[in-house]
Amino acid sequence: MPSSTVCRAALAAKTDFRAIVDLVGDKLREVLDTEDIESAGTIVEANLLQYLYEYEHGERLSFPAEPTLQMDSLTRSSKHKHLAWGTVEEGNMISPNLPGTDASRSGVSLPIISSDRIIGNIIIETYERDHAYG
Structure with missing residues (x-):
């Protein structure tokens, strides 16, 4: 099958x-x-960012939902485009690391869209090299 x-x-x-x-x-x-992927979704009515699926270096991570007034990494994708970063410094400007996680050398954030609205994102990262994604 x-x-x-x-x-x-x-x-x-x-x-x-x-x-x-x-x-x-x-x-x-x-x-x-990849061993490094994250999916975050929003609970808009409650202004919460919920971490749905987190893997770093092949290990499953768990984070509680957190209040957010502006969905930083989500609202930056408001034109339904992806965000890519090629260095640790660029990644830190887009969104700071979650406590206890490593800074990725490069990555890409792809919006999850429903009814013409961004409801979450999928982030793919690498810790091995800069400029891995275009």
């Missing part, structure tokens, strides 16, 4: 939102061949 069919069947069988996020995140890590 093709991988996309397996994915669709697994998604159809899942009703738990967290399980779906984990399934999609695991598949992205596999397809992109």
